[in-house]
Amino acid sequence: MSEKIAVLGGGSWGATLAGLLAEQGHAVALWEFIPAVAAALAATRQLKTVPELRLPASVRVTNDLREALAGCRWIVSATPSAHVRSTLKSAFATGAVDPESKVISVSKGLEDKTFKRMSEIIAEEFHKTPEQVIVLSGPSHAEEVCRRQPTAVVAAGTDAKTVQAVQTLFSNDYFRVYAQSDQIGVELAGTLKNVLAIGSGITDGLGFGDNTRAALLTRGLNEITRLGIRCGARQDTFFGLAGMGDLIVTCLSQHSRNRRLGEKIGQGKTPKEALGEMTMVAEGMVNAPAAQALAKKQNVSCPLIAEIYAILYENRDPKTSLRTLMHRLPQEEWPA
């Protein structure tokens, strides 16, 4: 069945998903905040950040929120996480958000200071029940989805029927959607893994290899899992596509900005110097203070998060961090 869908946010991932949905036969409007970017995308059907993208002609690109939202049963929230609240506020103010519509969140991050998850912000700003908001997450570089390479993600929500509808909406030959009921876990995993990606880059920059990276990823996932459980998440979510899967993709990719930032720091640059050399934001840099604060608030021991935070914000030398980590007392892998 063809649905009317609005995608809010014309970045790499928003545009890629808009194209995928249009190819499934849905009527898709893609809203982009910056008028010039919207106009260029409408004209060229391409983005510099994802050269593989060919936006189908049927996708209506617009800079007008009301026009994008009118009559839509599904809304995809795909702006950078820092802009989700302001975008949705403007969107709701148009009066064009159908009260019956369902919202699919694909942005990763926690709100500054409040630590709220994107699904919570969506429910607040759109006056939605938690059941009306679904989170789509998992290991999915936009470039590779555009190249139709086999990709698997999860759709997480508290209403099984709505989750199923999202599976149907997106699933095709190369894009497989698994159902998940643990929305908290999916959102926390997607956010916290960015901090570990910086750590993984740091070990690369220090010249270490596979053993060190595997230890960092495994012990790091152990930490954020224990932290997530304390926040109400389920353990197995962290070992699924939104956790381990996304962590692997982020930490191993040459494209990952988080990993690149860490690599420069590992090579001896200060975080400020490393950031100065980069053109785009590394989300893990923004998420690290939230992760560290959350661990303290929940009283969960997260030695790797603590060291990565100290390297990023307290001028700790990565080599000192490493010594600290390796010299801790012998321990159980999963303390009771």
Place this chain on the structure above:
Amino acid sequence: MSEKIAVLGGGSWGATLAGLLAEQGHAVALWEFIPAVAAALAATRQLKTVPELRLPASVRVTNDLREALAGCRWIVSATPSAHVRSTLKSAFATGAVDPESKVISVSKGLEDKTFKRMSEIIAEEFHKTPEQVIVLSGPSHAEEVCRRQPTAVVAAGTDAKTVQAVQTLFSNDYFRVYAQSDQIGVELAGTLKNVLAIGSGITDGLGFGDNTRAALLTRGLNEITRLGIRCGARQDTFFGLAGMGDLIVTCLSQHSRNRRLGEKIGQGKTPKEALGEMTMVAEGMVNAPAAQALAKKQNVSCPLIAEIYAILYENRDPKTSLRTLMHRLPQEEWPA
């Protein structure tokens, strides 16, 4: 405290661990099956397979089992898994195995036909109680341990005191040992992951990227976790160093023979052709029938293991496998 330790098996990992233990101040004898290899190792203190290795002068290399075992409180079993039973049979026949000695197993694999774990074979052949056998496993390329790169592994056993003693025996500045009580899980994870490594190589060979690899590793770990639980293992073990950690190292390493075998098959070679081009055994090829049989016996749905098995042993075209996997009915990530 300095201990007397025999390491049985002068391959890459056995020699590396012998060197590490000797540097901790222990009196180490390293037994190697092939007289000429033992003599060369004794003379050169080097191995072709691990150019980084410099075997300390204090390690006594020998081809004589009785000499290696005499007076040892600890025995490290480090031969290829297919040779563990025969080696231990010969070792026990010398009469030099101290009944009080503890055995550390570092070989991965299940015995052909019986599906017995290495720790079970050790207990049988050495007349040991289960508490006297400890398994050491985790993401640890020998080359990188020789280069003193930070590495983390688990020691798994049912007696906490003995596990602690193993932690003390091995732990140093760059080698960190975590305690584990789930020996079944550690051994199954270490074996089953080799099959997934072949699968990961196949997707590489087909020209797919990070999304596909992350999906395969995550869904593959999901399968072997469910299979392991049915065999008496704990879920979190598969999410730890012996599971996820070792899986990452094996599937991403350019050195992994399992991954290389898969890559050649993905590029269009038959398994036979691919094997013919390789000089060393790929354990996953041997483990795949055991994994497939175990899944059937335990009645656990393992679609990835089944397809990898079919590709390796039933001439299934990898592209057909991929279509089968992507076209399965929509599903929950962690079915109840």
